[in-house]
Amino acid sequence: MIGNIAALLTTLSFLPQAFKVIKTKNTEGISLLMYAMFVLGVFLWSIYGYMIGDMAILVSNTITFILAIVVLCYKVHSIKKSSN
Amino acid sequence: MIGNIAALLTTLSFLPQAFKVIKTKNTEGISLLMYAMFVLGVFLWSIYGYMIGDMAILVSNTITFILAIVVLCYKVHSIKKSSN
Structure with a gap:
């Protein structure tokens, strides 16, 4: 039960971040390196x-x-x- | 093996984000709701x-x-x- 709730929270937590970035187009405080590592990490988790x-x-x-x-x-x- | 690399990446990916926030104090693009949900989620994962x-x-x-x-x-x- 706790594992399912934990998985739901950590998975869906990226929904508000995606909405915020789409809405505001503001990614200033966000770390490129974090998302590069994280995307690769969850890709490997999927595999x-x-x-x-x-x-x-x-x-x-x-x-x-x-x-x-x-x-x-x-x-x-x-x-x-x-950079342009 | 893939699971360990995935875990390492998703865990350590928050290191550059923490450094960036500490260094720049800029959290503009970051979603409060995401981190509230995510922190609760990884807390439950730890339990x-x-x-x-x-x-x-x-x-x-x-x-x-x-x-x-x-x-x-x-x-x-x-x-x-x-807000002050």
């Missing part, structure tokens, strides 16, 4: 979940991966824009 | 890891909890400061 046949790990990390990629893309975009 | 006796889950989530709390505190502090 791991697939390999051991654990749908919970696969699904929760795939959702987090999609949300975190959104934030990462906005961060990369804003860095490119500011 | 879950303790309950099932899984040191990897306990240790990785405790580290993430500490790093994420740093970001959350800076975010709360900057909101309080801007």
